[in-house]
Amino acid sequence: MSKDNIASAELDFNTPSAKRNRSIRALKDKFASVGIAFGGISVIVAILLIFFYLLYEVAPLFESADIERWQENNQQVAPYSVPGEGKTLYLTMEEQAEIGLRITDSGQLVFFNTLNGDVIKQESINVPAGATVTSFAIASEYSGIFALGFSNGEAIVFKQTYKSTYPDGIRVITPEVAYPLGTAPISISEGPVEVLALNGSEDEWTIVGGQRSKLTATDVTLSLNIITDEVSAETNTFTLPNMNIPAKKLLLMPDRSWMMIASDGGKLGIVNMKAEGGPAITQLIEATTGNITSFEMLLGGNSLLISDDLGVTSQWFLVRNDKNQWVMTKVRSFENGKAAVSSISIEHRRKGFVTISEQGQLSFYSTTAHRTSLSAAIIDGNADMIALAPRSNALLVEQNNQLSLWAIHNEHPEISWSAIWEKVWYEGYEEPEYTWQSSASTNDFEPKYSLMPLAFGTLKAAFYAMLFGTPLAICGAIYTAYFMVPAMRRKVKPFIELMEALPTVILGFLAGLWLAPFMEVNLAGIFVTLLVLPAAIIVFAYAWSGAPKAIRYLIPDGWDAALLVPVIILATYFSFAIAPYLEQMLFGTEMRYWVTSELGIPYDQRNALVVGVAMGFAIIPTIFSITEDAIFAVPKHLSYGSLALGATPWQTLVRVVMPTASPGIFSAVMIGMGRAVGETMIVLMATGNTPIMDVNIFEGMRTLAANIAVEMPESEVGSTHFRILFLAAFVLFIFTFMVNTLAELVRQRLRKKYGSL
Known part of the structure; x- marks a missing residue:
C-alpha cells in the first residue's frame, strides 16, 4: 500500500464505526447533561418546597384576628331581644356557644339559645x-x-x-x-x-x-x-x-x-x-390617672386587669422585690384610643381578653405576647356587656336590650415577635426573661415560647463541637495529605472516613450513659490530659529528632507518626493516674465540687463539655475528609517549585499549599458547622435538654433540632405549640441557608484570590 493510501486510511474519521461511536458519545453526553441538570433543578425545587411548606405552617401564627356576624345555614344570625327580665349582671356562654346565660339583678338565671334568644330554662335564686x-x-x-x-x-x-x-x-x-x-x-x-x-x-x-x-x-x-x-x-x-x-x-x-x-x-x-x-x-x-371602669382577674387569678375611662387597660401582678416582699407591679399596658373602656371579657383558657369602648371599638389582646390581635368598630355607641365563649370562638354583645352573636377567628394570639425573640415578663417571675416552657399540668398555665434559649443552645453546642473537632480534623488532614507516606495514607484515610458511618444515636447513647458519668468522676483527669498530652507529643518529637540516625532509620520515612500512638496512650494513662493527687493537692476535694462551691459555677452531669467531645467526634470525619482531599488535590508542581526555590516543607505548606486549598478547607469547616447545628440525637441524649441561656461549659442546653424531636410527637396538630415547632424548623432552615450562602461567597472569593498560584 502506498504512503498516500496509508495516510488517507489513518485520517479517515468518517467511517461507519467512527460515526456510530460519535453518535453514541453525543447521546451519552446529552443524557448526562440533561440528567445532571434535572438532578440539580430537582434539588433546588426540593429545597424551595421545604421552604414554602415550613412557611405555610408558620404563617398562621402571625395572622390577625377576625370577627364577623355568626352564620347559621349560610345566614347571618340577626340581633334579638334580651331574654328574661331585669338588668344583666353577668353574661356568658357554655362550651359549644349554643346556650347563653344571663344573671339578672332580680336573681334570675336565664338560659337561652344564643342563635335566637329562646329561653331554654329559667331558674330563680333563693x-x-x-x-x-x-x-x-x-x-x-x-x-x-x-x-x-x-x-x-x-x-x-x-x-x-x-x-x-x-x-x-x-x-x-x-x-x-x-x-x-x-x-x-x-x-x-x-x-x-x-x-x-x-x-x-x-x-x-x-x-x-x-x-x-x-x-x-x-x-x-x-x-x-x-x-x-x-x-x-x-x-x-x-x-x-x-x-x-x-x-x-x-x-x-x-x-x-x-x-x-x-x-x-x-x-x-x-x-x-x-x-x-x-x-x-x-x-x-x-393605678391610673382616670377612673377605673373595669377590674378583673386574668385566667389563673395571678394577674389583675385594670381598664379606665382614658382607653387604657393595664396588667398587674405581684412581684417579689429586693426586700423579699410581694409588691403589686404594673407589667404592661394596652391602649385602645382615647375612648373609655366600657366592658371587658376574659378568655377562659388563654392569657387574653377582649375590651369594648364607649364608641363600640372592640379589641382583642394577648398579655404574654403584648399583642393586639384585632381592633375594629363592630357597633355604634356603647355596649352594655360582652361575653366570650369558653373556646374564644364566639362573642355575645348586649346593647340597648338587644343581643348579637359574633363569630371569632383568633387561633394564635399568644405569638408575637417580642414573645419569640425578646425578654417577656411572665407571671410569677421577678423580671423579664427568655424562657421556653410549652406545657404544664395546670389549665391556667402561661405558655412560654421564646426561641432564644433554643437558638442559644444550638449555637453553644455547635461552638463547643467545632472547638473540639475542627483543630483535630484539619491538623490530621494536613499531616495525612502532605506529610504521610502513601502506603500509610491508604490505611488511615478510609479508617477515619469510616467513622462517619457510625450512627449518631450510638454516639449519643455512649455520650449519655458512659461518657457523661465518666467525665463527671474524672473531670480533673480530662483537664490534666489536655495539658499533658500536647506536652508529651512535643517532648517526644524533640527527642526523636535528636535521636541517633541508626535508631531513626529503623523506621521508614513517613511512618514515624505511628510512634505517637503509644505515646498518646501512655500520656493519657499518666494524666488520669496523677489527677486524683493533683485534685487533693490543689482543691482539697473533687474538682467538680470545688468548681461549684468555690467558683459558684453549677455542674450538670450532661453538659456542653460532653456534647463538645461527642459531637466533635461526629463532625471530625466530615471536616477531615473534605480538607484532606482539598490539600491532596493541590498540584504537585506548586509544591515542587516552592521546594526547588529553597523553601522548607513547612514554608511550602503554609505559604503555597494552604492558601491554594483554603476554599476547600473553608467549605469543610462550614459543612461541619452545618452538621453540628442540625445534629439531633447526640444533643438529645447527652445534654439534659434544659432550655437555659448559660455559656457555662458545665451546664447543659437544648437545641432547636432536639426540641423539635422531643416535643413534636406530643403537640396537637394545628395548635400554637405545633406551629411554633415548625417555626423553630424554619429558623434552623434559614440559619443553615444563610451560613451556606455566606460560605459559598467566601469560598468563591478565596478561589479567585488563590486560583492563580
Whole structure:
C-alpha cells in the first residue's frame, strides 16, 4: 500500500464505526447533561418546597384576628331581644356557644339559645324575703362559680353546669344550677352587701363583702358526713380593719392570700389577708390617672386587669422585690384610643381578653405576647356587656336590650415577635426573661415560647463541637495529605472516613450513659490530659529528632507518626493516674465540687463539655475528609517549585499549599458547622435538654433540632405549640441557608484570590 493510501486510511474519521461511536458519545453526553441538570433543578425545587411548606405552617401564627356576624345555614344570625327580665349582671356562654346565660339583678338565671334568644330554662335564686340583689361576684371565668350579695347582709354561691346527652344520636345540652356551699344564703355582713368577692377550692372558701368602707370576711369550710352523705358548712366571720379606701369592687386571689380593692379616682389597694396580726393593706397605688371602669382577674387569678375611662387597660401582678416582699407591679399596658373602656371579657383558657369602648371599638389582646390581635368598630355607641365563649370562638354583645352573636377567628394570639425573640415578663417571675416552657399540668398555665434559649443552645453546642473537632480534623488532614507516606495514607484515610458511618444515636447513647458519668468522676483527669498530652507529643518529637540516625532509620520515612500512638496512650494513662493527687493537692476535694462551691459555677452531669467531645467526634470525619482531599488535590508542581526555590516543607505548606486549598478547607469547616447545628440525637441524649441561656461549659442546653424531636410527637396538630415547632424548623432552615450562602461567597472569593498560584 502506498504512503498516500496509508495516510488517507489513518485520517479517515468518517467511517461507519467512527460515526456510530460519535453518535453514541453525543447521546451519552446529552443524557448526562440533561440528567445532571434535572438532578440539580430537582434539588433546588426540593429545597424551595421545604421552604414554602415550613412557611405555610408558620404563617398562621402571625395572622390577625377576625370577627364577623355568626352564620347559621349560610345566614347571618340577626340581633334579638334580651331574654328574661331585669338588668344583666353577668353574661356568658357554655362550651359549644349554643346556650347563653344571663344573671339578672332580680336573681334570675336565664338560659337561652344564643342563635335566637329562646329561653331554654329559667331558674330563680333563693333571694331572702324582702331583700334585693345588691352585688355580684365571680370566682373565675373557668370555674363558672358566682355569688350574689343581698341587701340584708347575706350572700349565696351557685355554679352553672351543663350535662350532654345523646338521645337518638343527637347531642342535647341541658343546663343545671348547683350550690357548692348549700342552697341557704350565708350571712356575711350586718348591712347591705354593696361589694362582694369570693374564691377558694373544693372544701375551703372565703367570701369578702359588705359596705364600701366596712368589709367582713367569711371563711367557709365544707365537711362530708360519710354516713348520710350530707355536706355541712362551717362559717367563721370576722371584720376586716378599716382600709381607709372606699371599695368600688373587690377581687380575691385563688389562694385567698391577697385581696385587691378598686376605689374612686383610679386608686388600687392591696390587702394581705394572711399577714401577721390579721389582714392589712400593704400597698396603696394610683393605678391610673382616670377612673377605673373595669377590674378583673386574668385566667389563673395571678394577674389583675385594670381598664379606665382614658382607653387604657393595664396588667398587674405581684412581684417579689429586693426586700423579699410581694409588691403589686404594673407589667404592661394596652391602649385602645382615647375612648373609655366600657366592658371587658376574659378568655377562659388563654392569657387574653377582649375590651369594648364607649364608641363600640372592640379589641382583642394577648398579655404574654403584648399583642393586639384585632381592633375594629363592630357597633355604634356603647355596649352594655360582652361575653366570650369558653373556646374564644364566639362573642355575645348586649346593647340597648338587644343581643348579637359574633363569630371569632383568633387561633394564635399568644405569638408575637417580642414573645419569640425578646425578654417577656411572665407571671410569677421577678423580671423579664427568655424562657421556653410549652406545657404544664395546670389549665391556667402561661405558655412560654421564646426561641432564644433554643437558638442559644444550638449555637453553644455547635461552638463547643467545632472547638473540639475542627483543630483535630484539619491538623490530621494536613499531616495525612502532605506529610504521610502513601502506603500509610491508604490505611488511615478510609479508617477515619469510616467513622462517619457510625450512627449518631450510638454516639449519643455512649455520650449519655458512659461518657457523661465518666467525665463527671474524672473531670480533673480530662483537664490534666489536655495539658499533658500536647506536652508529651512535643517532648517526644524533640527527642526523636535528636535521636541517633541508626535508631531513626529503623523506621521508614513517613511512618514515624505511628510512634505517637503509644505515646498518646501512655500520656493519657499518666494524666488520669496523677489527677486524683493533683485534685487533693490543689482543691482539697473533687474538682467538680470545688468548681461549684468555690467558683459558684453549677455542674450538670450532661453538659456542653460532653456534647463538645461527642459531637466533635461526629463532625471530625466530615471536616477531615473534605480538607484532606482539598490539600491532596493541590498540584504537585506548586509544591515542587516552592521546594526547588529553597523553601522548607513547612514554608511550602503554609505559604503555597494552604492558601491554594483554603476554599476547600473553608467549605469543610462550614459543612461541619452545618452538621453540628442540625445534629439531633447526640444533643438529645447527652445534654439534659434544659432550655437555659448559660455559656457555662458545665451546664447543659437544648437545641432547636432536639426540641423539635422531643416535643413534636406530643403537640396537637394545628395548635400554637405545633406551629411554633415548625417555626423553630424554619429558623434552623434559614440559619443553615444563610451560613451556606455566606460560605459559598467566601469560598468563591478565596478561589479567585488563590486560583492563580
